[in-house]
Amino acid sequence: MDTTDDNHTEGIKMEIENQQIVENDCFSTLSDKTHQHLLISERPSSSCRMVRLRSRPSLQSTKSFPPYSQCIGGLGEDEESDDQHNSDMACQANATNVKEDKREELQSTERNEELTTRSPRDWLKAKWKLRRKERSGGSFEVDADSCERGRWSGKRRVEETEEKEEFDDDDDEGCANAEGKHWRGRNSSFEKVRKEEEEDEDGRSTISAVEGDTKSSRETPTRNDEEELPGMTEGSTTQQWSSPHPILSKLLHSSTSSSSSLNLSSAESDEVFSEGEDAGSKRKTFRKCRSWKTFLTMMHWSMSRQSSWVQLAGHQGNFQVSKGGEVLKLYSEVEANCLDCLMRDPLRPFVPQYHGLVTRGELCYIRLEDLLSGLKRPVIMDCKMGVRTYQEDELIKARVKAPLRSDMYQKMVKMDPSAPSAEEHAQKGVTKWRYLQWRDSTSSTSTLGFRIEGVMMEDGSIQRDFRKIQTLAQVTEALLYFTRSQLDTLRAYHSRLLALSDALKNSPFFRTHEVIGSSLLFVHDHSKASVWMIDFGKTTPLPDSQELRHNVPWSEGSREDGYLIGLSSLVTSLAQAISVASWQQEESCEEEQISP
Numbered sequence: 001m002d003t004t005d006d007n008h009t010e011g012i013k014m015e016i017e018n019q020q021i022v023e024n025d026c027f028s029t030l031s032d033k034t035h036q037h038l039l040i041s042e043r044p045s046s047s048c049r050m051v052r053l054r055s056r057p058s059l060q061s062t063k064s065f066p067p068y069s070q071c072i073g074g075l076g077e078d079e080e081s082d083d084q085h086n087s088d089m090a091c092q093a094n095a096t097n098v099k100e101d102k103r104e105e106l107q108s109t110e111r112n113e114e115l116t117t118r119s120p121r122d123w124l125k126a127k128w129k130l131r132r133k134e135r136s137g138g139s140f141e142v143d144a145d146s147c148e149r150g151r152w153s154g155k156r157r158v159e160e161t162e163e164k165e166e167f168d169d170d171d172d173e174g175c176a177n178a179e180g181k182h183w184r185g186r187n188s189s190f191e192k193v194r195k196e197e198e199e200d201e202d203g204r205s206t207i208s209a210v211e212g213d214t215k216s217s218r219e220t221p222t223r224n225d226e227e228e229l230p231g232m233t234e235g236s237t238t239q240q241w242s243s244p245h246p247i248l249s250k251l252l253h254s255s256t257s258s259s260s261s262l263n264l265s266s267a268e269s270d271e272v273f274s275e276g277e278d279a280g281s282k283r284k285t286f287r288k289c290r291s292w293k294t295f296l297t298m299m300h301w302s303m304s305r306q307s308s309w310v311q312l313a314g315h316q317g318n319f320q321v322s323k324g325g326e327v328l329k330l331y332s333e334v335e336a337n338c339l340d341c342l343m344r345d346p347l348r349p350f351v352p353q354y355h356g357l358v359t360r361g362e363l364c365y366i367r368l369e370d371l372l373s374g375l376k377r378p379v380i381m382d383c384k385m386g387v388r389t390y391q392e393d394e395l396i397k398a399r400v401k402a403p404l405r406s407d408m409y410q411k412m413v414k415m416d417p418s419a420p421s422a423e424e425h426a427q428k429g430v431t432k433w434r435y436l437q438w439r440d441s442t443s444s445t446s447t448l449g450f451r452i453e454g455v456m457m458e459d460g461s462i463q464r465d466f467r468k469i470q471t472l473a474q475v476t477e478a479l480l481y482f483t484r485s486q487l488d489t490l491r492a493y494h495s496r497l498l499a500l501s502d503a504l505k506n507s508p509f510f511r512t513h514e515v516i517g518s519s520l521l522f523v524h525d526h527s528k529a530s531v532w533m534i535d536f537g538k539t540t541p542l543p544d545s546q547e548l549r550h551n552v553p554w555s556e557g558s559r560e561d562g563y564l565i566g567l568s569s570l571v572t573s574l575a576q577a578i579s580v581a582s583w584q585q586e587e588s589c590e591e592e593q594i595s596p
């Protein structure tokens, strides 16, 4: 079991106490302790240990569970799939959905009779069983192999970062090109700070200028003008070496084999050469040494670039992968202020550690703990929280004279050509509020108080066609897919969300801030699972001593965000997923026992 630690100084890491959740009752009391990364217990959670151990592969073989787009009618239509294969799968999904719809029509009378006479819990169970029966009845005509290929042949996550790496190669140019509007917006306040900094004769650091008197409260709020390694362009890091040179080999073997050990000082590199050489050979050796130093440096970067970091949602170009388990996010004053407050709030264990600011080229970045650091083949899900994703200002602007956004109009048409009004079609543009509001109403945001923005599975394939999900049952199905019905993972998430719920109740930050567009990032691998609050770019403090309840619907002027409505929906859905996964497990136990 991998027990790699989080970087939190106050971190409390504890193993999940599976027994805290009664096997089939997910609403039972859970640990009130604060979890950060919850270790997924290897202990079996059901009594049929032997069977379960054997049946575990069959749980994992939810690989044969059809791709999500095929589980829920209509979802396969999303054109925003990440690769060609996904769109192929979507076509298959449509065909399958038509067939399924017909079959469902025929069975609906029988199904309704059966379902309406039951309690919600029984209803869910019966529904699940019916679905299972349908699939196992041989009438599910999807080519299971091709489903499998679809789900397991998505883009590798490293490809996702290629665009960003190109930008990395030349910070300044990248800044100008990528997401120019957003960059300028986010960094405009930083520009102001930079000017102040230049005027400051004491050479005060950027961080102290930005953070002012809050500096002392910060854990490591130091400026760190990232030094690129000499003679090194990041573009060269894409080069791969199949087998190391003997000298590198020697170094590798004498090192602790961690990638950081490759970041050698020149003294260390010198050691690989023998003494007693003449001046000529020393010069040659020196050149050789330098080239090896460069080589090793490149290797180091290459290795660090192969980290599993991925940006699942949000603005492309906003992030840079950094060294030492950190990611850099483009500076926003609003977000930096929030993170600053959060480091002194009960919510701190649920937020990536904030390490202050750093400049790279012309731009300023927020240094954040990399939540994927230490995870092996992480599986990630981004859930955008709240009953709305627009700020009230956006609505006010839309009424007065908001600029029309043709990009948003196009995104809208792509998802649903009939969505824009005749007027919007004519002007080929919509206001930002109109677009965001439409996104909220066509997803589960308005109804459930959150939506799944995207999921990345352990093979690196990314799926974003969850964004049209509207019902809790669909969310539950998505959670089962995302976790591959693994009970330990589901329980870890459930437990973590309950702990978050407690922390939110005690959080002065939460009471006094309107939290818009913030996400919960679910991350797990084979041994750990956790949920984190991220993205505070649209989270703003309330005026005076106003406080929010977060669990009531929004009405204009109230500034309520419905964050707790979303959290409660998620907890309920996770509980349902745990129930379903338990039944699945029980059934496979039974099947195992019946079969000789």
Ligand SMILES: O=P(O)(O)O[C@H]1[C@H](O)[C@@H](OP(=O)(O)O)[C@H](OP(=O)(O)O)[C@@H](OP(=O)(O)O)[C@H]1O
Residues within 6 Å of the ligand: 182, 313, 314, 315, 389, 411, 432, 436, 439, 516, 517, 518, 537, 538
């Ligand atoms: O997810 P899609 O449908 O692409 O829409 C995005 C998200 O709503 C972004 O919100 P978030 O940052 O919460 O993900 C929002 O950014 P902001 O509202 O933060 O600016 C973008 O607005 P523009 O950045 O204006 O394009 C908008 O285009």
Ligand SMILES: Nc1ncnc2c1ncn2[C@@H]1O[C@H](COP(=O)(O)OP(=O)(O)O)[C@@H](O)[C@H]1O
Residues within 6 Å of the ligand: 310, 311, 312, 313, 314, 315, 316, 318, 319, 327, 352, 368, 369, 370, 371, 372, 380, 382, 519, 521, 534, 535, 536, 537
């Ligand atoms: N601290 C972090 N560690 C790891 N991944 C992160 C972290 N912060 C953000 N991400 C990744 O980046 C994505 C976008 O983050 P977010 O803060 O929402 O960006 P934006 O403000 O551009 O919307 C997330 O979905 C997640 O995949």
